[in-house]
Amino acid sequence: MTTTVAIPARRAFILPDPEDTWESVASRQLPDMPLEEAVNLLKSWNIFLVFRPGGGAFTPSDVMFVAPPPAA
Amino acid sequence: MAYDLLIRNARICDGSGGPSFRGDVAIRGSRIAAVGEIEADAAETIDANGLVLAPGFIDPHTHYDAQLVWDGLAQPALEHGVTTIVPGNCSLSLAPLRPEHRDLLGATFRKIEEMPENAFNAGIDWSWQTFGEYVETIRGGLGINVAPLVGHSLIRLWVMGEDARERSATDTEVAAMQDALRECLDAGAIGMSGSWVDIDHENRPVPARRAAWEELDALCAVLGERKAILQMVPEFWDPDLLCARIDLMADLSRAHGISTTFSPLFDSNAAPELVGIALDRIRLQTAHGARVVPQMQTRPIDLSFDLGAPMSTFATLPSWWAMTLLPKDEKLARLRDPAEREKLKSEMDSFMMPMSLDLDFAKAFIKRPGPASQALAGRFIGDIARERGCHIAEAIIDIALADDLETSFGLDALGHSNMAKIAGFLAEPLIGIGAGDGGAHVTNFSTYGDTGFLFSEYVRGQHAMSVEKAVQKLTHDIADLWGITDRGLIKPGYAADMVLFDPDSIDRGPEIAVDDLPAPGFRYIRRAKGVSQVFVNGRRVYDRDDGYTDARAGAIVPQAA
Numbered sequence: 001m002t003t004t005v006a007i008p009a010r011r012a013f014i015l016p017d018p019e020d021t022w023e024s025v026a027s028r029q030l031p032d033m034p035l036e037e038a039v040n041l042l043k044s045w046n047i048f049l050v051f052r053p054g055g056g057a058f059t060p061s062d063v064m065f066v067a068p069p070p071a072a
Numbered sequence: 073m074a075y076d077l078l079i080r081n082a083r084i085c086d087g088s089g090g091p092s093f094r095g096d097v098a099i100r101g102s103r104i105a106a107v108g109e110i111e112a113d114a115a116e117t118i119d120a121n122g123l124v125l126a127p128g129f130i131d132p133h134t135h136y137d138a139q140l141v142w143d144g145l146a147q148p149a150l151e152h153g154v155t156t157i158v159p160g161n162c163s164l165s166l167a168p169l170r171p172e173h174r175d176l177l178g179a180t181f182r183k184i185e186e187m188p189e190n191a192f193n194a195g196i197d198w199s200w201q202t203f204g205e206y207v208e209t210i211r212g213g214l215g216i217n218v219a220p221l222v223g224h225s226l227i228r229l230w231v232m233g234e235d236a237r238e239r240s241a242t243d244t245e246v247a248a249m250q251d252a253l254r255e256c257l258d259a260g261a262i263g264m265s266g267s268w269v270d271i272d273h274e275n276r277p278v279p280a281r282r283a284a285w286e287e288l289d290a291l292c293a294v295l296g297e298r299k300a301i302l303q304m305v306p307e308f309w310d311p312d313l314l315c316a317r318i319d320l321m322a323d324l325s326r327a328h329g330i331s332t333t334f335s336p337l338f339d340s341n342a343a344p345e346l347v348g349i350a351l352d353r354i355r356l357q358t359a360h361g362a363r364v365v366p367q368m369q370t371r372p373i374d375l376s377f378d379l380g381a382p383m384s385t386f387a388t389l390p391s392w393w394a395m396t397l398l399p400k401d402e403k404l405a406r407l408r409d410p411a412e413r414e415k416l417k418s419e420m421d422s423f424m425m426p427m428s429l430d431l432d433f434a435k436a437f438i439k440r441p442g443p444a445s446q447a448l449a450g451r452f453i454g455d456i457a458r459e460r461g462c463h464i465a466e467a468i469i470d471i472a473l474a475d476d477l478e479t480s481f482g483l484d485a486l487g488h489s490n491m492a493k494i495a496g497f498l499a500e501p502l503i504g505i506g507a508g509d510g511g512a513h514v515t516n517f518s519t520y521g522d523t524g525f526l527f528s529e530y531v532r533g534q535h536a537m538s539v540e541k542a543v544q545k546l547t548h549d550i551a552d553l554w555g556i557t558d559r560g561l562i563k564p565g566y567a568a569d570m571v572l573f574d575p576d577s578i579d580r581g582p583e584i585a586v587d588d589l590p591a592p593g594f595r596y597i598r599r600a601k602g603v604s605q606v607f608v609n610g611r612r613v614y615d616r617d618d619g620y621t622d623a624r625a626g627a628i629v630p631q632a633a
Contacts, residue, residue, distance in 0.1 A: 005326060005360045010315040010353065015285050018240035048310070059277050060240050060284040061268055063307075063316045070312070 012067035018060045029066045042066070075100050077610060078114035082125035082572065086562040087551075089544035097125060099568040102609035102625065106564055120572055123604055124539060127547040127560050128155025128217075128569030129523045132504070133303075133335045133367055135159060135185045136511035137166045137220075142195040142590050144213030145613070145620060149510055151600040152523045152580070153546075153571035155608050156559060156629055157510065160221030161335070162305050163267040163280035166196070167206035167222070168230045168252065174198050177229065183273035185512035186383060188593045195590035204259030207628055214626025215613045217569065219556065221303055222256040224266040224280035224291065236279035237272075246290050253294045260628040262554060263301035264291060268317060270305060273382075289324065296328030301554055304334045309342075309428040311349040318353045322362030330363075331553055336507035337366035338373065339494060340487035342428040347497055354502050365553050367506030368497055370522045370529065371580075372489035373429065376439055376515065376596065379403070379469070380477040383516055387426040391419045400477065407469050417465040429486040434464050439482030440585055440594075442475025453481070480515070480585075491529060495536035498526070498545070504553060505545050514595035521580025521598035528579035539575050556629055567627075568610035571603060578602030 016025055026038035033041070043050050045065045049058045058064065075098040084107065085092045096110040129152070136146045137159040146157055159165070164181055182192050200206040203222055210218065228236035231248045241249065253264060266288065270278045295302055302324060306317035321332040339347050347368075354364055377385040379396060386392035395406050395416070406412045425431055434454030441449045448456060448471065457467040472479050488494060497503055505526065509519040523546055530536045537545075551560025559567045581599040589595055606614040611623035 005322075005362075007319065007322075007356060007360060009319060010349075011312045013316045015320075018284050048307075048313070059281050061281045061288070063268075063313055063320075065312065065316075 011065055011070055013063045013065045016058055016060055016062060016064055020058075020060075025064060045069075073115045074098070074112035075105055075110075075114035076116070077568075077607075078110060078112075078117045079125060079570075079572070080110075080117060080119050081122060082120035083122055083575075084562055085124050085126045085540050085543040087127040087544055087547040087560050089540055089548070092124070092540055094122075097562060097570070099607075099610045102568055102611075104562060104564055104566050104568050107562060118605070123572050124543075124575050125562065125570055125572050126153070126543040127562050127566075128571050128606065128608065129153045129546040130156040130158075130550040130554070130556070130560065131508055131510055131523075132158045132333070132506040132550050132554060133161050133508055134510035134512075135161060135164070136218075137164075138181070138187060138192055138196055139511045140210045140214070140218065141197070144210065144624060144626065145215040146511065147588070147620075148520050148597050148599060150216050150606050150608070150614050150620070151603060152521055153573060153578075153600070153603050153606055154216070154523060155569040155571070155606065156217040156219055156556070158219045158221060158262065158554070159511065160223055160261070161265045161303055162270055163223040163225040163265050163278050164270075165203070165206075165221060165223040165226050165265070167200055167203045168226055168256065170201060170230065171198070173229050173233075176234070177226070179273040180225075180278065183382060184270050184278070186381075186516050187512065187514055188381065188589065188591070190591035191514075191589035191593055193591070202259065203256040203261060207260045211628055213624055214628075215620070215624050216608060216626045217559070217629045218626065219262040219554065219629040220260060221263050221265040222253065222261040224264055224283065224288075225278045227252050227256070227264070227291070228279040228283065232279075236282065237276060238282065240282060240284040241287050246287050249287065250290055250294045253291055254297075257294070257298050257300055260630070261300070262556075262630060263303060264295060265303040267305040269307060289327070292324045292328045292330060295330045299555055300330065302330055302332045304332065306334050308334075308336055308338065309340075309346070311343065311346045314346065314350050315353045318350065318357060318364055321364045322357035322360070325362040325364060326360070331365065331555070332363060333365045333367060333504065333506075333553060335367035337368045337503065338488040338507075339490060339497065340428040341430050342425055342487070346428070351497075351500065351502065358502060363553075365502065365504045367504050368494075369488065369507040370494070370498065370505060370526045372485050372491075373487040373517075374482070374484045374583075375486060375517050376480050376482050377436075378477065378480045378515070379407070379472040381515065384426070385431070385483070385516070388424045389419050391415050403477070404473070407473055413466065413469065416469065417463045420463075420465040431483065431486055433468065433483075436468065436481045436483050438471070438479065440480035442478035444474035445471050445479050492534065495530050495534045498530055499537050499541070504549060506550070514589070515593075516596075518583040518596040518598045521600065524578045524580040524600055524602065527575065532576070559629065568607055570607045572605040574602040574604065576602070
């Protein structure tokens with residue numbers, strides 16, 4: 001993505017590639033973690049994608065968080 | 073005569089936010105010719121009697137795309153002082169569109185913008201394909217100015233066909249979309265709209281949501297060539313998602329030198345900290361050179377629903393949602409089926425609040441009773457259910473069935489209803505006024521009169537802003553954001569779009585049902601209070617005493633090259 005100014009995100013996120021799956025994102029973003037565990041963690045951070053109306057698939061324009069929510 | 077029209081003895085709020093002043097405004101043709109103390113004669117002179125004369129209000133978030141085909145006045149926008157509207161928001165315009173995609177787009181537009189199918193089909197003749205042809209279709213009958221956005225979903229459909237609903241674009245297709253966008257901008261589009269949220273009539277993401285970042289970035293490069301604006305719909309109910317979207321829009325703004333705006337931004341009890349968090353993020357991005365302007369509506373969120381048509385009220389109640397999509401005979405059968413009723417009851421006991429709304433069906437009331445429920449008008453479903461000893465879902469269903477599904481239920485103050493809090497947000501310079509949704513959701517809520525409500529609630533009621541500041545927020549600030557260079561101020565050389573109103577009484581009237589759709593049915597509107605006269609490009613188009621005139625001086629803004 002285009003980034004012209006480096007401002008830390010409130011919560012780290014990516015935009016998935018068109019061919020991405022939960023597994024491909026998990027292996028890329030959480031490479032040191034067993035894949036199944038990484039997928040589950042990734043899904044837990046993105047419940048809104050998992051349970052979205054209409055089926056749960058994500059699109060390349062979706063924000064996918066790769067970090068837990070900020071502390072309250 | 074030196075001038076065509078002279079308005080004397082007005083309290084001029086010129087849109088700049090500066091102090092108002094007593095004076096005269098002279099118009100020659102479609103332009104403001106002079107402002108001040110004017111001695112010359114004019115073909116017509118009006119005594120304003122000290123009423124406020126302001127630039128015509130601009131409504132930056134509407135969906136009048138369909139209505140403009142049969143109603144060039146965009147009623148009742150004009151009588152509320154709105155002289156320029158921006159249709160085509162949320163990735164959805166009605167052009168460019170090939171004949172083979174009309175059914176698909178029509179169903180999507182009707183679902184998202186909640187317009188009755190019979191009215192849409194009766195009013196739309198699909199005499200256009202290109203954006204320019206659509207503009208020419210509406211141009212001749214315009215009494216109001218129109219600054220149309222082209223929808224990203226339409227550009228995708230135009231280039232990719234039905235694949236636009238399925239996949240990302242190839243490099244060749246992205247280049248073709250850039251060319252298509254240039255053609256739309258040449259034909260009068262003021263910018264492009266997109267969405268990260270909307271789903272179509274089949275619960276699938278709208279085509280714009282299938283776009284990879286590189287596609288949106290490439291299209292924004294075209295917007296940058298023309299200094300045109302990008303409008304987006306983000307996940308406005310979640311602080312983390314909203315901040316991520318603000319960051320993305322900020323990146324696009326800086327990379328391409330464009331303004332971006334998103335809608336809506338609203339406050340709710342479910343996420344009371346959200347607006348503050350978003351505002352902090354916008355401040356940060358603004359300080360780093362981005363222009364990301366949220367649009368906030370002035371009114372609380374009040375909704376109506378019935379069981380006769382699909383509606384977003386049931387977005388997070390899947391059985392209710394599926395039921396509303398059925399043909400009427402199947403719907404009636406399902407509502408009478410004991411097993412289905414149990415499922416609907418159970419779902420209403422526990423559901424996720426849609427979009428942070430404070431939705432409690434016990435607080436629904438009979439807003440527009442059908443033939444069998446006249447005696448229940450105004451009563452709450454919770455009270456009726458208690459009296460009948462039934463579940464609230466059964467009360468809703470039984471009342472609707474008795475009325476052959478004609479009952480309209482109301483739900484008030486679902487969010488954005490802490491008026492003192494909203495007053496502070498609206499006074500914030502970084503927050504724009506908009507997100508009104510005029511022309512859409514016609515049987516679900518009245519989207520009209522937000523301008524009058526700004527004055528009655530926040531200027532007169534809460535003293536949260538001055539008349540001058542309110543006028544500035546409805547005129548110059550919006551024109552500046554949208555790159556409308558000759559409107560939004562009362563100033564020589566500017567277009568003579570003006571509204572004459574009484575600052576002590578301007579308001580929105582009560583919500584009423586009218587049957588002015590091009591097919592049997594109704595829509596909710598609000599009439600204006602306190603608006604005396606409205607001028608568009610120098611022509612009087614509305615007069616409080618005489619109603620609408622025959623003037624059709626509306627223009628496409630900006631004018632097509």
